[in-house]
Amino acid sequence: MTEHQIVSILKEAEAxxxxxxxxxxxxxxxxxxTSDxxxxxxLEAExxxxxxxFAELSLKAQL
Known part of the structure; x- marks a missing residue:
């Protein structure tokens, strides 16, 4: 579902x-x-x- 669909569903509350x-x-x-x-x-992807x-650098630092 797209973000727009989720927002619409939440506003209608009857999906x-x-x-x-x-x-x-x-x-x-x-x-x-929707823009938010x-x-x-x-931000979650970033x-x-x-x-x-961080995980990769931590592993390199341990070696």
């Missing part, structure tokens, strides 16, 4: 999605617009890359 999943999305995205969610995804770089 037939499991309550657990809907609650998870609501908690994470309730006050966000896109930015969050970009964070993942930094964690990978």
């Amino acid at each position: 037939g999605i499991l309550v657990k999943e809907l609650c998870k999305w609501r908690d994470k995205y309730v006050n966000m617009e 969610i896109k930015h969050l995804k970009e 964070n993942c890359k930094f964690k990978q770089i």
Whole structure:
């Protein structure tokens, strides 16, 4: 699902999605617009890359 679809579903709250999943999305995205969610995804991806770089450098330092 795209970020826009998630925001639309949360605003409508009648998508037939499991309550657990809907609650998870609501908690994470309730006050966000589509652009905010896109930015969050970009930051999460960047964070993942930094964690990978850190892990690689840590391994090199141990050798």
